[in-house]
Amino acid sequence: MQLRMKLKKAMLCASAVFLASFAQAASGEATEAVISLEELPAACKNAKSEFRPIDRDDVQLAKAELIEALSRLDRRLELAGSNGEDWRKYLRWDALQAKLRGDQPPDKALLRSIHARYCAGYEGLDLVWFLDVQRTLHNYIAMLRAVDNPNVRAGFEAIVDRLAASMKAYVAKPTTEDALVISESVRWMEGAHQCPALVRAIQGHFVRPNLFVEISAEVVAAGLDEGVDDTMPIRDCILGTDIHGTAHTVGRTRAELWSDPKFGVIDALFFGVTESDNVGYHGGITIFSRSTTDLAARKRIWIDAGGLSSYPAVSKAETSVTIDDIQSRRGRRLIERMAWRKAGKQIYLAECIASQHAEERLNERIDRQAAEPLERANRQYVEKFQRPFTERKLFPRRLDFSTTPSALGIIGLQAGEGKLAAPDEPPPVAEGAEMSLRIHESTINNLVFDALAGRTVYEEKVQATAADLLGELPEKMKGDEDGKPWAITFAPRQPISVTFADQRLEITLRGVKYYKGDDAHPAMNVSATYKIEESSKGFKLVRQGEIEVLPPDFIPGGGRTIDARRQVIRTLLKKRFEKVFEPEFLAEGFEMPGKWKAAGRMMPIQMDCRNGWLAIAWKRAAR
Secondary structure (H helix, E strand, O other): OHHHHHHHHHHHHHHHHHHHHHHHHHHHOOOOOOOOOOOOHHHHHHHHHOOOOOOHHHHHHHHHHHHHHHHHHHHHHHHHHHHHHHHHHHHOOOHHHHHHOOOOOOOOHHHHHHHHHOOOOOOOOOOHHHHHHHHHHHHHHHHHHHOOOOOOOHHHHHEEEEEEEEHHHHHHHHOOHHHHHHHHHHHHHHHHOOOHHHHHHHHHHHOEEEEEEEEEHHHHOOOOOEEEEEEEEEEEEEOEEEEEEEEEEEEEEEEEEOOEEOOOOEEEEEEEEEEEEEEEEOOOOEEEEEEEEEEEEEEEEEEEOEEEEEOOOOOEEEEEEEEEEEEEOOHHHHHHHHHHHHHHHHHHHHHHHHHHHHHHHHHHHHHHHHHHHHHHHHHHHHHHHHHHHHOOOOOOOOEEEEEOOOOOOOOOOOOOOOOOOOOOOOOOOOOOOOOOEEEEEEEEHHHHHHHHHOOOEEEHHHHHHHHHHHOOOHHHHHOOOOOOOEEEEEOOOOOOOEEEEOOOOEEEEEEEEEEEOOOEOOOOOEEEEEEEEEOOEEEEEEOOOOOEEOOOOOOOOOOOOOOOOHHHHHHHHHHHHHHHHHOOEEEEEEEOOOOHHHOOEEEEEEEEEOEEEEEEEEEEOOO
16 A cells, blocks of 8 residues: 555656656746856856757768758759759759769768858859858868867867857957957857857847837828818618719828737727718619718728738718608609608618628728728838848848837847847937937947958949939039049958947948959958037037048058058049048938828937947937
């Protein structure tokens, strides 16, 4: 008996342990200890003991990922026809496929030469299918070099030491340079399958949303608030009576936001009244009547990262009918009296049917009128933002919409492949703001890294893109008077960086090679710093000193001089970027496009730049 009880108790304990473990796994809870922010620098330093040697399984996994990426690119190239065949020749497709088949030893030199072609920076290589092969091929080569390599541990320890130093500095005071070092270390660890708990802890602390946009309900509604006053013919059939008439509708469309934590939800509302004069024909009887219909309708629009969608319109109509006269076509009084009595009995039913038909007409009309604008807005969003950004792996890792009765909110996270984002929450928005933008420097730095690192950008392409987005080419972006176009090959590590701190904005552009017409010029960094100042008209950005154009390895005051060849490109770049980085930018507000111009001019009431965040808030100018 005691043995049976002990056995039962043991089974119950085992079941409890199993159920607890299952529940923990199902809920996704981590079994590892949580690393706090204060513990991160020490955890980075202690990560040396967590080194895991690279083995053959790592190589096979990297190879499988490469083959899968090549398969996706192969399907894409099939769709490109002859252009796809040209890409295959350039990328030495058959040579790579031959080396990946079978068990023959890999040719590392061949793999590196092919990888260099994927990294050449030509237009088209920035598409997601090529980028995936570039990344997985790089990882495959790295795994081949690391397996059974006794020097890998020393390299790992050097990366950990660098990570620990940068993490200690970043926790004390975040900087773009330390963020870059941490991001590079995390990317290496992810690729080499090292220190997964540490990687998750770093990302948990420093990969927070870095873009916040908020638009008040009043501003959203301003673009949808409009009066309705139109006249149109109507034809209906109610209780066998064929009705013809003219309807005059007066009303107003406005918008409200519906609370939703996962979508932007906008209700387009219509309230109005339709007055109509009607003539009805029923057998030998002609009926002259007037009707008044009170109308209310709702069209719900949903917004998320995928675009815009909507529900069919719903409406409510209440019709009141007044019969002015009933006439027999042959002038028979008896028939007219009978028709009056019948009409009196059926008028309530006729009003109900007329209300139902009015709802159907209103729903159909609202859906028809909304279809084209919604389709156009969705098409522009997809074609100008979602598709090109997704195809180039630039689409935000997170793009969340939400609404409350008072505002439409957007939260974005621009961070991929080990990159850091915001380390903290954004600053508060000024009281009374009706529109706000809070953007962390990592949003821009991460985006331009993915878009421009190691790539050659041609002036004509930039001008065409700007003209397409803005409707016209800004004066400052027009070419030089000599007609020779510019091109820049951006640095592979930090092509462009911005820093937001102490009410100052600093931007640095790093080019490893510049082209002016047919002439090539050496590497130069171009920097400008602006200070935010308040003015009588709001805010202004005032450039601090001259634009700085210097070679990457040059230290001002270090005793070295700049040779004549570099002085030439310095002069050319300074002249060109003087047009872009003007001495002063005045923030005078702006008017929104299209129907939202009715909202009035949005005037800045806040412009703060500190701790990596730039916060700008606007309010409508008083009318």
